[in-house]
Amino acid sequence: MKSNINKEIDVLFETLENRDSEYKNHLVKDGIINEDIFISENKKVLFICKEPNNPKKKQWDFREWWKTELKHIFAHRIGSWAYGLLENFPPHNSISKSVKFNSLSRIAFINIKKLGGTSKSSKSDIEEHAIRNQDILQKQIKLINPDIIVLGISWWSNARNIIFQGYEHQIVADYVHKYDHHLVINFYHPSTRGKSNLYLYNELNRLVNSNQ
DSSP states (O other), X not given: OOOOHHHHHHHHHHHHHHHOTTTTTTOEEOEESXXXXXXXXXXXXXXXXXXXXXXXXXXEEHHHHTTTOOOHHHHHHHHHHHHHHHTXXXXXXXXXXXXXXXXXXXXXXXXXXXXXXXXXXXXHHHHHHHHHTXXXXXXXXXXXXXXXXXXXXXXXXXXXXXXXXXXXXXXXXTTEXXXXXXXXXXXXXXXXXXXXHXXXXXXXXHHHHTTO
């Protein structure tokens, strides 16, 4: 039976635009990149980040963009991390550009703030949108139903607590939590500077396997 999760997510976006005028005609959509591929994965992976780098506040859709191209360090890193999570972290130097691109189609991705921002996010702004969008975010997570969530919001615990308010919470290890049945990794933002690609890949591997 064909899944229609993204269609249900689109209904949530209609609700968001109808109730919040700031989002009307500026919403940057997100969700499951390729639903047919995602539902066939044994391990469901969701990345949650802050906001799109989109200062002109154009309306677009990550689900369409990541089906056509791999561009910017942000997407390259998510592609690498996704492949590692889905394939038990093979050597980093074995991951080609095509592997990273194909891995984007195997995951889900959502932003807390679904409006264009700049390359430097404001903590208070992201927390405000986490409050405004809490119900939408929680419904997206429920629809996607991931096994692993990589929370790329720079350890902003207030935003995390807003997103997962009402979930059963268990601390597994440093930076590793369980909210209901979702394993949540508190991690770097994919565009973070000052850390090498190899370090970030290996650190994500370490954190995920601290649950073992």
